[in-house]
Amino acid sequence: DTEVTQTPKHLVMGMTNKKSLKCEQHMGHRAMYWYKQKAKKPPELMFVYSYEKLSINESVPSRFSPECPNSSLLNLHLHALQPEDSALYLCASSLRQGQDIQYFGAGTRLSVL
């Protein structure tokens, strides 16, 4: 089983809303990642968690707030987003940070109005 589950699949929010994206994996992976992807472009790394601790923040604006409650779950809290934040948000996991194979979820398609 190499499944990474993301919810919701689609999300529409206003610029004053607060929402959260969720990601779950049960592969025993200890590294989890958030990526942002614009149409027809490669994913851009946002955050990396290793053993439930934030390891990398790629200078992401504070309106994006990640959280890793346990080794299987990863959240991305959203607040006061801008229309340019509309994108596909992907979660991925790997056995360890820096381990070769990252498995991706299906993503959350976010639209900010």
Place this chain on the structure above:
Amino acid sequence: TQLLEQSPQFLSIQEGENLTVYCNSSSVFSSLQWYRQEPGEGPVLLVTVVTGGEVKKLKRLTFQFGDARKDSSLHITAAQPGDTGLYLCAGSGGKLTFGQGTILTVHP
């Protein structure tokens, strides 16, 4: 900073044709992954190549890793409309370094 140059960026072909996608870098990668992504979905891992000179086959897809582990290629034989999608190479060396992607369209 490690960079992966992927080419071509766009490929539009007829069903039954062959094609090759290239990924090149001046950096050495410990391994390289190829992903395929359909619109609105996440990237799906196709293969990982680890050893310099390695060749892997997945049905009509053939993947090669360069001897120096700096470049890779994906060759598709007799492309089908179901092969349509965004193909991404990604090099591993701490973080995943993605190529710019190749948008493949196979027309029936």
